[in-house]
Each structure stands twice: as structure tokens, then as C-alpha cells.
Amino acid sequence: MSGTGDQVSTDGEHGSPNGEPLLVLEGIDTFYGPIHILQGLNLEVRAGELVCLLGGNASGKSTTLKTILGIVEPRNGTVRLEGEDVTRRPTSYRIRKGIAIVPENRRLFAPMTVLENLEMGAYLHGGGSKEDFERVYSLFPVLYERRSQLAGTLSGGEQQMVAMGRALMAKPKLLLMDEPSMGLAPILVERSFEIIKQVHEAGVAMLVVEQNANVSLSIADRGYVLSTGRLVLEGKADELRENEDLRKAYLGR
Amino acid sequence: MAGSGSDIPPVPTRPEQAPAPRIGVDEWVATHEARRDLGRGLVGVVRRELERVPRPGFYLAFAVAAALLPVVTSNGYVIRVGFDTLLYMLLALGLNIVVGYAGLLDLGYVAFYGFGAYGYAMLASPKFGLHWSTLAVVPVVVVATAILGFLVALPSRRLLGDYLAIVTLFFGQLFVTVVQNGQAMSFLGFTRPYDVTGGPNGIPDIDPFNAFGGRISSLDGYYYAALAIFLAALAAVYLVDQSRTGRAWKSLREDALAAELMGMPVNRLKLVAFAFGAAIAGLTGTLFAALNTAVFAADFDVPTLIIVYAMLILGGAGSLGGVILGALIVNVSLEVLRTPGHATWVFYGLLAATLVVKVRPWRWLAAVVVGTAGLGFAAHAVAAAAWPRGVHGEPAVGGVLGSGLRHWVLLPTDPRTIGNVAFVCLVLAVLWVTTLRGWAQKLALVPTLYLAAFVWENRLIDEPSVTRLILVGVILIVLMNARPQGLVGSARVEIV
Incomplete structure (x- = not known):
């Protein structure tokens, strides 16, 4: 249906049969000019997992996402999606393999309606079927009420829902979320993460990039902590929450 | 409170069961409809009634009004102004696709108009002894202009904003220069010089529109031909606007990166927009050449481009009704201002x-x-x-x-x-x-x-010739101050 050049083979709902993780980053070195941003990054997301990537400002979180999406190309290392090496593949190819992203600051199409925004999310699937819309509306009932309203006139929380709904319309295997708590009031941050948890429980693997360690670790299966381009901590979310260094750095107690 | 380190409260399973306030229901948005209904009095009633009319209804009203013009007046000057206005509407319609929908700043647009006019002139005039039927010339010219638009866009498709504007402006000037000096062109210096475009003398004695042995010889006939072509083009653009491609163009204009992250073929969408806009300009050129029976390079230079842009911006880029209104207001104003009184x-x-x-x-x-x-x-x-x-x-x-x-x-x-x-x-x-x-x-x-x-x-x-441009400029400034999005353009809503 997409009609965009070469078709991507898809084998199974959750990753390839040989147990290969959905996404693997291996020994990634990314440079901006002479500046070494990501230094030997290793990271993986398994099918159905919710992984969070934590880090302060300038720790390389966004660069990691850009490397996964192919917006920047790493100098060394490989990016594998369902076992296939996509390091030298363009962004469009990776999107068609089943990655979707909720970008930082949401990046909605402001003068278009909620319905049109959702439809554009399913661009590769011919604009989305009735079931796709119903799935998103059942997760976010308020979007059904606002479907013919311009996305730019919605409040911040509703815009966040449109951004997530738009990404889910693509029926992704892996959903990337870039700072979902940014620009939201504390109460909305918690609600936003409840929604992330719900989406995850529906079977979508997620990589959530966040500064807010407390909330994101509370819903994640595993977590990675980045600092100036290096992984400094990784492990199960519960263990990370108990970790003394992390507490000092992020949780403030 | 989040981030304070206390325990996270238990997560409710469904958002509507949550006792917490519904996400994102802020007061302004919630009362939006109610506020709109409050518009009382005559203005409020009229506005509500107009909102109920579907958009094609307005186009139909325009079509009927335009079709009646030659009936209510037999003044040749008025009908000629009407014909020119229809041509401008067609040009603005094509430019609306490129600039209004896809958001590509194309400053070489009138070159496609000129290409269409010269294409018709070469295939239907004594210039090369070709007198093709209009039914053959117009499709050939339209397809050729679309291909030209595609070729111009091909190297420019990675350019954004100002850079695209510079490259296309260069193309537009190249067209004018080549046509102006085309009375002695040789192929890379290998052949003897041929007169291709007539140079500054243009191409005269162009055939009128003709098909099935008949021909259009009256001004009224051309007016109706232009109206029919405009309505057909309007219908085509309206359908594309309502399609997924139309919405994809708008997403591309709003946020190209987000569009790409949704898997949209950004480059191909740009090329199609360019070719579609060029094809409409080429079609307009054939009408222009057939009525005027002569073409000159100066008609396809920057002043025409600026007028078409003024129409598009005044009416509201991205709006079809704006194309009609903008062309009507600007061209009729320019005509009215010719008379000092x-x-x-x-x-x-x-x-x-x-x-x-x-x-x-x-x-x-x-x-x-x-x-x-x-x-x-x-x-x-x-x-x-x-x-x-x-x-x-x-x-x-x-x-x-x-x-x-x-x-x-x-x-x-x-x-x-x-x-x-x-x-x-x-x-x-x-x-x-x-x-x-x-x-x-x-x-x-x-x-x-x-x-x-x-x-x-x-x-x-x-000096009315200078003054009318100054006055139209002042009108534009005043109107754009009052309505920055254009007369009927939808308000540009920025995410803050």
C-alpha cells in the first residue's frame, strides 16, 4: 500500500523468530564534526519491552535517537533492527521497518485537525483503517471528541496525546519517545506516563528518553543511564531505582 | 507530586475512570464552541449560516456569477478584464499548490507560464509552419511544462526556503534571457543559427483555439473557454486538496522533519507539487497566447510574478477561495486605478x-x-x-x-x-x-x-502607471496588517 519503493519483509509480530532483540546498538561512536558525542554505546530493546534511557542535558540522549532513526550516521558501530544491519540505511527504510517516534516538543501539524494528524501518522498504511482510529480513540477518548479541532488549538496534554496517537497509527513495533514529560505540568507528567504504560501493555516495545528518572523508572522494565555520551549504568528498573549513585544524581535523596 | 521522590500512586487502568482531571481540558478550548455560538446579531447569524455552506457551494456561486458577466454587459473592455482575471486566477491556483500547499518558495513560476505560451505559439503559428489542432497542442504543452517543472525541481528538491527561491529565480531569469535572445540559436555552436523564439520580436500570428473544424474567434468565446478551464482546474485542485496527497503536502509545509518521520516520501511530494503547479501555468499560457495572437518574453518577467504572488498572499496562501478573491481584488484594482478619476x-x-x-x-x-x-x-x-x-x-x-x-x-x-x-x-x-x-x-x-x-x-x-502599483502596494500592506493570514486563509496556528 505504501508504494514507496522496496518493500520490507516483516516476520512475525514481535521481532524475528531467532530471539534477536528488536533493536540493537553495538559499539556506536557518533561525531558532530570533531566532537565525539556517543562513545561506544551499547543498547538493546527486546520485543514488548519498555526501556528508558536517562541522562541530563548534553548527555547524548537525542543523538542516540537520531542514530537509531538514521538522521545522523555513526562513525563506528552497527544499528540492527530485528537482526538486520540498517546502519547505512536511510531514515525512510527504518520507518518502514516499523519504528515510530513521538518527537521532542511533539511537532504536530498545527493548522490541521486531530483527525488529519492521525491520518498522516498512518501515511504508510494508506491513511489508517477504521480499526486503527478506534484503537487510538479507545486509548485517548478525548481525541475522539476533539477530532475535528485544529491540533494547534489543543492544550499541552491533549497535544501529547495526539502525538502519541499519531505515532501509534503507524502500528509500530518499536515506539521511540523523546522527552514525553517536557513542557507538561507535574500532574500531567504522571498521567502521561500512565498512558505510556497502557500503550506498552498493548504490546508495543518502547524506548523512552527522559530526564525525569523517577517517573520513567517506575513504569520501565529496564533502564540505561547516559552521561556525556557514555553508558554509566544499566539494569533492571527496580534495581536502578535503588542505586545509590542514581539516587544522588537524579532522585535527590 | 511527580519528581518529589514519594511513591508513585497506583495507576488506574482506563483514563476515563481516573478521578484526576481529564488531561488537557483547558477552559479556553472547552468553551470554544460555546463562544462561537455567542456571536449574536446580524454578523453572527450571517457568519453561522455561511459556515454551514459547503465549500463547493461557494465555487458554484462564483461560477454562476462569472458565467453571467458576458450576459449582463456587452462592454468588450469589461469582458477582457474578466478574461485576464481568470488567467490570473489560474496562475494563482497553480502557485497555490507549490507555495500554499507544499510551502516551496518558487520564484521561477512565471517561466512555466511563458513556456506554455511559447509552446502553443510554436506549435500553432506560421513560425514553423505548424498548425496543430488545439486538442493536440494543449495536452502536449501541459505535459511538457509538467516535465519541465519536474526537471527544475529535481536538482532543487533538497534546497529549502531561501535557497530554493534563489535557484528558481535564476531559472525564471534564464528563461526570459534565452527567449529574448532566441532569434539566432545554434546547438552548442555546431549548427548554423536558427530563429527559435523570434527574440525581441516575439512570435506573431498565433492561431486561435480551434477543434473539430471550428474556432473560437470572439472575446466572449475565450472568456467562456477560460472560465471552463479554470473551473476544471479548480475542481482538480480541490479534489487533490481533499486527498491524502493534499494533506501530506500541508504536513510537509508545516514540518518537513515530522513528515519524513511518518514515512512520507518528502522528495517525491515536492516534485509532484512542482510539476502540478507548472502544468497549470503552462495551460494558462496556451490561453494567453491564443487570445493575444502574439507572445513576447517581457510578459513572463518578474512583474507578472509579483502580481501573482500578491494575489496569492492577499487571498490567503493555501486557500482556494483566497485564490479567486485575491486575483479578483488585485486585478480589478489595477484596472480601476488606470483612470485618474x-x-x-x-x-x-x-x-x-x-x-x-x-x-x-x-x-x-x-x-x-x-x-x-x-x-x-x-x-x-x-x-x-x-x-x-x-x-x-x-x-x-x-x-x-x-x-x-x-x-x-x-x-x-x-x-x-x-x-x-x-x-x-x-x-x-x-x-x-x-x-x-x-x-x-x-x-x-x-x-x-x-x-x-x-x-x-x-x-x-x-503618472497612473506608477501610482497604481504604489496604491495596490499600500492596499496590500493595509490589508495584511489587518489579516496576516490573508482574506480567507485559515489562521496559521503556531504551537507554543
């Missing part, structure tokens, strides 16, 4: 409208008007005594306005030099007034207005 009414009307909108409260407005009138009569009386030559001229407009002006504004017998000086003073005075605030501004407004009237009567009115 009409132009004078437009000039004072514009001054009055600006004063009414900008000078508030009404006490100030009354004071400024009375002050300006008083200053004029006083100056006239003083000049009549001290400088008789200064009041001997005649106003260009007759009637009530003319006799009023004769006793108010100074009209020297030889106004050229003093008019030029006054014009420069007027520009400086306007700039000065905009820097002032409060009562000082109102006070300064009085001599400035009088100076404006003086400059208009003594200098601007003598």
Missing part, C-alpha cells in the same frame, strides 16, 4: 478607511479630520493672497470631490519640481509619524495628511 476616489477612500480603523477614540478622529480640513482651507487662503500661482491648477477629478479639492488643496500651475520635493517630504513625514505616540502622533498626522493630498493631486495622479 477612479484612482483619486480609491486614494481618499483608503486614507479615510485607515484613519477610521487606526485613530481611536472617535474624538481624536474628528479632531484630526477637522484639523486637516481647517489646515487645508487656511493654507489655500494664505496661498491665494501670497502665492497666486499656487492655486491656479485644476484637480484631475470632477464632481463634488473635485470642487471641494479646488478650494482645499494647493494646486500650483507647474507642480513637477515641488511635487517631487513634497513626495520625499511625505515619505519622511510618514516614517516620522509612525515613531510618535499619543497626542503628538495625532498632531503630526494633520500636516502629513494634507501633504499626502498635495502630493497625490500634484504628482502621483499624473
